[in-house]
Amino acid sequence: MRVLITGCAGFIGSNLADRLLRKGHSVVGVDNLSYGLASQIPEGVEFHNMDIRDPALSSACSGVDVVFHLAAKNCITDCQQDPVETADINVTGSANVFQAAHETGVGKVVYAESSALYEGSTVLPTPESEEAPESFYALSKQAERLFALGFEQAHGLPMTALRYFCVYGPRQDYRRTIPPVMSAFIMKLLQGEAPIIYGTGEKRRDFVHVDDVNDFHELCMHRGPTDGNAFNVGSGVNYSIRDIYQHISNLLGVDIPPQHEPDFPEEAQETLADITLAKSVGWAPRVSLVEGLKTMEAFIRERVLAS
Template structure:
């Protein structure tokens, strides 16, 4: 599919807004749905037909009519917030996702590409982790695993066509920095640019597989164009990992502020190490191209221009 009508849920969020940009550039007609609970209207690219709506509501069903494909990205996705409120986590991520699947089924959408998460490997000790080693532990990962079980049932009973994406730590412009505990990249960059001490939760030894959002978008496009992704589940990571301390050092080596981080108690529910086995995604010809230095430099540039400039205005 190299043209057509695409719906993105969670279009005002980090990954959704970047994906919308890319699809518009490629010539697709993009409709975006979001209730703006965590996303920001201003970051939805011009050219997207935006509909404010909640994925848990049946009011969204008409939006799915005539869509060639749906990217379902809307979710409650901060692990520590999900630990505090498992009921809302399930409501948004499980009930909301089933509602999206049902809307897509009723509209006869040919393909649904949806976000699971590397959090599904929380209990695994196999590194790099292949798609088969599913061991969800936290409430967030339990909700993402439930999405998978529902997708399987929709395939079994309604022959729907899904591709499940298990993103590792995606980073880049528009990464959500407004959360109570923002992801490390944006948290460190913003604090250092403000001349404040960034916080490292735990010792800083936790290692994460970070993947740049443009590389993720390359895989998103492949999902539309390559039928070998139909029915598949794919790890979307870089296949390399860095410690939180490494990330701090890399950001500091770009900004050169001389500020040291402060340490606070570790966050509950987070795994010590993530590392993607990306053999399956690479077998389709995809590979991540952006180095950590390049990705971080682009993230710094974005935060300087958009976040810091806005704060001054």
Template sequence: MANKTILITGVAGFIGSNLADRLVRDGYKVVGIDDLSAGILEQVPKEVEFHKLDIRSKDIFPVVKEADVVFHLAALNSVVMCQSDPYGTADVNVMGTLNVFEAARAAGIKRVIYAESSAIYEGTKTLPTPETDFMPQTFYAISKATDHLFGMAYGREFGMEMVGLRYLNVYGPRQDYRRAIPPVMTRFIVRILLGGRPPVFGDGSLRRDYIHVDDVNDFHLLCIESGKVANRVFNLGCGKNYSVLEVLAEIQKILGTNAEPEFVPEPSGIAEANLADITAAKSVGWEPKIGLGEGLRGLVDYVKAEMAKGNIARAQ
């Protein structure tokens, strides 16, 4: 039923722009909001009705009103940066989220799908981690845990259909190589392609559950139409994890290189391992399809294409 209008906050970001592409391709009308504080306007498909707005502003209300379904993805999204700014983190990630929820409520929109994070599990030792383990430690995770509590309360109090998504480590094209601490995969690929040594935090034994953005989008599509997701929260991971050194080895295999890693001190607030229990997401008919090797080959192609455009030399 593609005759719906879908609103995406954070549409110029990594996950938001990939979702916009997929929805446009599937025939949905897409309206997007982003303040471009971290997002890239060129990533927003031209078919999207784009509004440069801050999610904390009341100006989002008339824009949200156009939608049948809301995806709320905009957030401050760096654990390390949020750790030095608890007030700013709460302002955007909690008050901004509440403003989006209120705009949806005022417009009578029932279904709001919003980004939580697997960072909510950073204090747990239970692996794989089910959705019931709720142990946020950092300010970023606390902001996402607060969104969860508000989200579920909007479902209970106002009859809305709230869906919380706990992404594990999402990767794929447009994963941002420009930020101060780029995600591990793009950090490695860029550094090796530029002839340098890939920087490994700690001893490289940190294990992460990586999920490809196309698999995440399969779940997003399901969230628009499914009767089984309302007022629930879902882990979106692969249910497998890999150490940083295993990811590096896979990347070197694809690139045909043997670059010596540079071991650097680990930033604080980083969990040792994550691994999702994905029973809940599977129970509504979803399954991840893209293996690490296939996903990394696509990411390498993306980084090479950015480099050919001259974007990466500029960003370094």
């Protein structure tokens, strides 16, 4: 198949591009490199350095069978500070991607939502029906969904929404001021420094490995039961931040006590995906936490710290 990935220089997009190229598909990549790294785009990707809001986006869609739309403004704190740009990229930009897909006769669009849609819900494990967005980031993802439904209704363009929980694996972002916990812990501990735990470490998160996420992406490439639906993509199991710290310390064979700093009170205390719907279409997570952490450790040791 010929596949277009927006956000192909980012964490999930570059892993997906790698997987699809290995499987013999041809991959077109779009990214404006506002956050992703050119060095992360796998060799073999037909790359367009382009903004998803660019009216010329349809030129990149020519002959494409499936679009994976992953590009987004996605740091919740940044989105909170700039709701106008958040809407511009995540809503207007997404509508432009859907329009380009429609104009060029793309067969299907798979796009990224987020477990942030459940941030106001207290139901655990959380099913897809529990939407309760609060932050501008989550609201922009919900608005993107409404536009996707509009394109489905108006033009019969098949769409699948994937609501990722905390995705981890090689290339997970390690450059943000406050990086995701796993990257932050591994980076610091490998350098013999004490990582920061915000709050008590009792917060629990549903972590899902990027290889499992890519299994779902592959499933969605083919027309069928995923068309027209939104799916939770989590592991259905959660761990406290303190558990994660212990697992990583054991893996690295180190015993460095963490520093503690005040928590972010606006963040959910617990996330846990109800993955019944995802399992009903034949998907199941298969990477164990320990195996998944090993893939991250190897990447950070060999590709980040070594350079």
